Amino acid sequence: MTIRHVVFWKLSATTDAERDVQVAAIRDSLTALIGRVEGLHTLSVQPTLDTGQTWDLVLDAVFSDAAALAAYLVHPLHQAAGRKAIGMVVGRVAADYDDQLQLP
Numbered sequence: 001m002t003i004r005h006v007v008f009w010k011l012s013a014t015t016d017a018e019r020d021v022q023v024a025a026i027r028d029s030l031t032a033l034i035g036r037v038e039g040l041h042t043l044s045v046q047p048t049l050d051t052g053q054t055w056d057l058v059l060d061a062v063f064s065d066a067a068a069l070a071a072y073l074v075h076p077l078h079q080a081a082g083r084k085a086i087g088m089v090v091g092r093v094a095a096d097y098d099d100q101l102q103l104p
Contacts, residue, residue, distance in 0.1 A: 003097070004060070007058065008092070010055055010089065010090050011089060022088040027046075029084045032081070037071070037072050037075050040063055041064060042061065044059070045058070045059045
């Protein structure tokens, strides 16, 4: 079983330039975890398309199993990345699911 972890953020930026800075800062701090957190297979952080949606930024990560996701959430490097984002994020929603679940 692999677990997919998807997070959407609303940023505090009020201009495109400020948004670009915030996107880069959050993306850099999270992509630095690749290869440093056991069980983390892939991780991508991208700005959403400017289609008038609520969310500005999305993370899409794949973990080997639920235990690997749980370890990532409390990992010191992940916690540090979260602290860097404080002040840049005004909203967040996340969902985790079994990436290999086959529906009938």
